[in-house]
Structure formats: structure tokens, C-alpha cells
Amino acid sequence: MTRVLRIIGLAVACGLAGASLTGCGSGAAGLADTETSQEMTRLRQILYKAPALPDGFSVRPRAAWRPPFKAADRDCRAVFDTAGGRAPTRALVAQAAATFQGDVLGEVAAVGLASYSGEEAEWHLKDLGKSLDGCPGLEAAKGTEFRESELPVGELGDEAVGAQFRGRLNGYPYALNLVLVRQGDTIISLVHTGLAKVDAKRTQSLARAVVGMAD
Template sequence: MALTGRAGIIGMAVACGLLAAGLTGCGVQGAVSDAEARRQSLELKALLSQERLLPDGFSGPAREAWQSPLAKASSDCRAVLDAATGHPPLRALEGNAAVSFQGDVLGELAAVGMAVYAGGEAEEHLEDMGRAMDGCPVLRGADPTGGTRLRLSELTLPALGDEAVSRQLRGRLHGYPYALDLVLVRQGDRLLSLVHTGLGTVDVRRTVELARAFAGMAR
């Protein structure tokens, strides 16, 4: 849908505002109308916010989308985390939402984003993010003296969705022990992004429980 003149500028501003709220994408080329993107995004947010589907050890209500503490990392490293913050790849995006939940363990958090794509693009985006993971063996902060260094390694999980990729990050964030499990799951035309973080360590069993719960929502 072409956006021209004052009406087009206003329409684009609205779309960008929704992106900031973790509800939709900005600059999407020809996927769906703004109204349809908003409708799908609101439905996705309601879906992700269902507390009854949370595994034991996590509680609602759903909070705002996670803000990554690694926003100044390299482009490959940022790309693998952005979807869980409400900023998924934009090509053919039809709608998206992101929320987070507090865990019972001190410093534990689960962040989840879900995006819907047209034309089989969910599969392409998952492949792209898998390559981005391979391009980010070590994640460092913008300041080399800032004490941030996280190493990515394989995270073996049971089968999830139609296909999935996962990694674990372990190391230090601003000098403090930090752990993050990242799981990306494609279910049909939907792409799920899950981040499970903690201070020093996270329980991979809880990561699996979270991934299964939210992947089930994507069906």
C-alpha cells in the first residue's frame, strides 16, 4: 500500500508508534494494511499474555516487551535478540507482539515475541537468524572495558514446532555473571522468539517448558 502526502506520513507515523509499543512493524512493504496489521498484533499480544499457559515458576501479569541490555552489540548479535524485544525482521511481516514474564528465581525473566509472515517468509527469516547466530560466536559490549563478554554455544532441545534453532549465552554482563537461553521456533507462518535470562545460570529444563508452552500457542 503506497503512502503519499500528509495522510501517508500520518499512516507511517502510526505504524512506527505501534512498533515502539511492540505491536507491529514499521516500513513493511506490501504485507497487509495498517488496520489488518494492528488487528493481528493485538490478537497475538492477547495470545501471549495468557497466564494460565505459563509453566510453574513464572507468574503474570504479562509485562512490557523485554529491553535487551545488549543493544549496542554487533549487527549479527543484535539480530538474534531483536525479535524477542518486539522488533522482528520486517520483510512480509503481517503482525507481531512481544511480552515478558517474571520468574520466581532472583533475576530470572522470560521474554517472548511472536510474528506472523506472508508468503513463506517465516522460514526464510529463521534461516537468516540461524546464520546470524553463526556470525556471533562471542557477544561483546560496545565498550571493551565494560565487562561484557558472552560466548554463544549450542543448546540442545527436543523437537519444537516445524523447525527450531537455539543457543545459550554464558559469561558476564557489565562484570556480573549472566546467562541467556535463546530459542527461535517456526510454526507454519509464525515465528516465535524466546529469551530466558538469569543471573549466573538458568535452568535449561525451564527453558524447554517455556518453549513448549509458547510454541503450542503458535499452532
């Protein structure tokens, strides 16, 4: 599948689940502890201080997202893990992740933020885009299978890619939209889930809101 990478901008952070924050320090050698701490605090505030999400989403953050399926393919794991607070670690300064409940049955917005030193955010997004291309679908346990199609993402940050996954989870209809954005030194990942289908326009509104919060 051919995707267009658009010029956009964003920031990424290190380990946050629930209300806790964890330093990453892998590959970001040379940064003072105070710089890492400040970046972790910034990312935490983005997700935990009254996030400006679209109507219908709780502003009360929950623990980082964990995919309800086990992707055997490494490319698929890479793109899904990023939204759950397990972003690529090379030159990672800090990361944070949380989920927000929607008012549609089965609807969840999972947001991951990861901040990098140097120009690594740009390279990581390119790698994640390739991984997304390498994940045209996935099969996990019996009754769990998804197929991918392109998701238009519009103008987001400095660069952005997106995809839709539709299929069955343990035999039941399930869908998710995935958006990856780079804004400056930050990578923002968003997974928007639902039963049977997920509205692409609502996903785009979510993505714009998250990018605006991280700007």
C-alpha cells in the same frame, strides 16, 4: 557451530509493548487493514490472555524485553532484537512482545511473536539461524562478555534453533538461553535469563508452552 533445523510450525506478530499494540505494515503490502488488525489481536491475546506458562512464572505480562547490553555485532543484535519486539521487517504483518517474571533470582522470560505473509517466516528463520552461527560470543561495555554454546531444543514447531550465552554483565555473572521457532507463518523468539546459569530443561518447558499457546 553446526545446528540442526527441525521441521516445526509457528506464527509471528507486529509491535506490542506493555498493553499496547502497534501495526507493522512494512513489506506486507496488499493485506487489508482488517487482516492486519485481526492478526495483531490474535498475537496480543496469546501473550496477554492468561498465558499458560510453567510454574514459577507470573502470568502478568510486562513491557517488551530490552537487552541489558549493547551488542556491536549485527548478527548478535539481529537474534536478540527479535525477542524484544523488533523482528525482521520484510513482509511483516504484525508482531507482539512481552516479558514474564520468574521466581528464580534474575529470571525473566522474554517472548516475541512475529507474523509474516507468504513464505517469509521460513526465510527469516534461516537468516536468523545464520546470524546465530555468526554470533559465537559478544563483548559490549567493559566487564560485559558472553560466550555461546549450543542449546538442544528438541521437537518444536516446524523449525527451531537454540543457543546458550554465559559470561558477565557489568562484571557480574549472567546467563541467557535463546530459542527461535517457526510455526507456519509465525516466528516465536524466546530469551530466558538468569544470574550465573539458566536451566536448559526449564527453557525447553517454556518454549513448548509458548509454541503451544501460539498453535
